[in-house]
Amino acid sequence: MPKAFVFDLDGVITDTAEFHYRAWKRLADEEGIPFTREDNEQLRGVSRRQSLLLLLKGRVLPDDQMEALMARKNDYYRAYLSEITPRDLLPGVGAFLREARACGFKLGLASASKNARDVIVKLGIADLMDAIGDGYSVSNPKPAPDLFIWVAGRLDVPPAQTVVFEDAEAGIEAALAGGMYAVGLGPPSRVGKAHLVLPNLDGVTVSAVLNALPEKP
Numbered sequence: 167m168p169k170a171f172v173f174d175l176d177g178v179i180t181d182t183a184e185f186h187y188r189a190w191k192r193l194a195d196e197e198g199i200p201f202t203r204e205d206n207e208q209l210r211g212v213s214r215r216q217s218l219l220l221l222l223k224g225r226v227l228p229d230d231q232m233e234a235l236m237a238r239k240n241d242y243y244r245a246y247l248s249e250i251t252p253r254d255l256l257p258g259v260g261a262f263l264r265e266a267r268a269c270g271f272k273l274g275l276a277s278a279s280k281n282a283r284d285v286i287v288k289l290g291i292a293d294l295m296d297a298i299g300d301g302y303s304v305s306n307p308k309p310a311p312d313l314f315i316w317v318a319g320r321l322d323v324p325p326a327q328t329v330v331f332e333d334a335e336a337g338i339e340a341a342l343a344g345g346m347y348a349v350g351l352g353p354p355s356r357v358g359k360a361h362l363v364l365p366n367l368d369g370v371t372v373s374a375v376l377n378a379l380p381e382k383p
């Protein structure tokens with residue numbers, strides 16, 4: 167029987183992808199690098215450094231220049247964070263979190279973002295989280311299972327009793343590699359390897375998720 171639910175942030179709890187896109191796009195335009203919305207899809211769930219490497223399409227820069235570009239993108243991104251309010255929770259998320267807590271489940275966040283804590287404070291759900299894993303918590307990013315293992319450890323729940331909610335293929339791989347249940351939110355082409363695939367959490371209840379999961383992850 168699962169005891170904990172662990173959530174990715176971007177694409178699961180809220181859609182920060184649009185803000186990440188606008189920030190990378192501004193940087194790319196300033197630097198004369200072609201970058202489209204389609205290119206941005208590859209950055210879903212990917213760390214800031216890895217995103218920049220993808221944006222540079224194989225161009226190698228000295229580390230101080232990499233750091234400066236990442237800092238600039240982050241400044242642009244953070245300017246958008248002031249716009250986030252509880253209305254930016256994706257449909258069904260607030261109800262699902264409250265129901266899960268009322269049923270006694272432990273709740274955790276596992277995001278690649280170094281801004282994750284600020285985002286969930288703005289969304290008004292920081293108090294619902296028993297553990298917060300973010301871009302500072304571990305050094306191996308998803309698809310390594312490290313971040314999910316780290317959060318499950320903080321929740322004091324074994325991986326096999328932890329259910330991960332993810333919208334990125336790398337996140338599903340990370341959950342499975344960690345021996346956890348995986349619920350994929352989005353198209354099967356992206357999250358089809360999960361134990362359960364749903365379009366989103368709108369109208370989804372805790373019992374519907376539990377009943378759809380196999381006996382063991």
Ligand code: B16
Binds near residue numbers: 183186212277282
């Ligand atoms: P930051 P998630 C990820 O969030 C985003 O999907 C990805 O686009 C972003 O580059 C990454 O966080 C790092 O974010 O620059 O704020 O540290 O899906 O892991 O919640």
Ligand code: MG
Binds near residue numbers: 174175177178332333
């Ligand atoms: Mg995500």
